[in-house]
Amino acid sequence: MMLSGKIVFITGATAGFGLACAKLFVSHGAKVVASGRRADRLDELQKELGGAVHVVMLDVRDKAAVEKAIASLPAAFSKIDILINNAGLALGLEPYEKQKLDDVETMVETNINGVLYCTHALLPGMIARNGGHIVNLSSIAGTYPYPGGNVYGATKAFITQFSLNLRADLLGKNIRVTNIEPGMCDTEFSTVRFRGDASKAESVYAGMQPLSAEDIANTILWTVTQPAHVNINRVEIMPTQQAFSPFAVHREKKN
Numbered sequence: 001m002m003l004s005g006k007i008v009f010i011t012g013a014t015a016g017f018g019l020a021c022a023k024l025f026v027s028h029g030a031k032v033v034a035s036g037r038r039a040d041r042l043d044e045l046q047k048e049l050g051g052a053v054h055v056v057m058l059d060v061r062d063k064a065a066v067e068k069a070i071a072s073l074p075a076a077f078s079k080i081d082i083l084i085n086n087a088g089l090a091l092g093l094e095p096y097e098k099q100k101l102d103d104v105e106t107m108v109e110t111n112i113n114g115v116l117y118c119t120h121a122l123l124p125g126m127i128a129r130n131g132g133h134i135v136n137l138s139s140i141a142g143t144y145p146y147p148g149g150n151v152y153g154a155t156k157a158f159i160t161q162f163s164l165n166l167r168a169d170l171l172g173k174n175i176r177v178t179n180i181e182p183g184m185c186d187t188e189f190s191t192v193r194f195r196g197d198a199s200k201a202e203s204v205y206a207g208m209q210p211l212s213a214e215d216i217a218n219t220i221l222w223t224v225t226q227p228a229h230v231n232i233n234r235v236e237i238m239p240t241q242q243a244f245s246p247f248a249v250h251r252e253k254k255n
Ligand code: NDP
Pocket: 011, 012, 013, 014, 015, 016, 017, 018, 035, 036, 037, 038, 041, 058, 059, 060, 061, 086, 087, 088, 089, 090, 110, 137, 138, 139, 140, 181, 182, 183, 184, 185, 186, 187, 188, 189, 190, 192, 213
């Protein structure tokens, strides 16, 4: 099996990409540390995947909790080979001046701080063992701006640049870093963004075929199963039915 003997730490494994990765990686022989905030979802996953998974209730915004969770992993799950920094969210699609600062802080704390804390806690072990792979979930929103993307897009731009800079730091240490940059993908992402408004979330994907969480899990699996000398730096991936459009131009009305 492709991932036999590998231990994978996934943040945000209770839904979407993280959940799909947990299931796919276990099916390929990995042992998975699955983390997230929702205990009921973690319990379900534990029941479904059994001894191949160790679940940890964890809010990645909490620096002390991240350090404690990682320091207290059971021995069989403690030597992490692959970290998937996946936990993240967008809140709102309003122009910045209308965004609630509480939501802004939640995005920054989750999408940026969470990645910084988990990476900082797990990297020394990878360096000591002279091997590892960090996979960060950025987004096309980190490269291409769109109205209402303001802070969410900026947090993802941070992740893209952090991934590339980590590569520079880690040269010679046999640790790979991959930045995954998906476009529209039908998970709980839009339901969270629109604060539980399911019909608004559904309308995002109406009449087109978005990516699925499994598409992203398969892509991540591909990046982590390349030969050790191959580092996939970035993967930008969109639905076929999503593409680019011209720059927007504001034109003054003629009298
Ligand atoms: P989902 O909403 O389906 O899943 C998000 C996961 O993140 C959940 O498991 C949630 O678990 C977890 N999470 C959120 N906040 C925290 C927190 N503070 N601490 C720990 N876990 C947290 O979204 P996706 O699977 O779509 O998104 C995964 C990642 O991919 C995100 O970083 C997102 O920005 C990115 N992405 C998504 C795209 C999309 O279109 N869907 C496209 C590009 C990137 P819980 O609530 O249990 O804590």
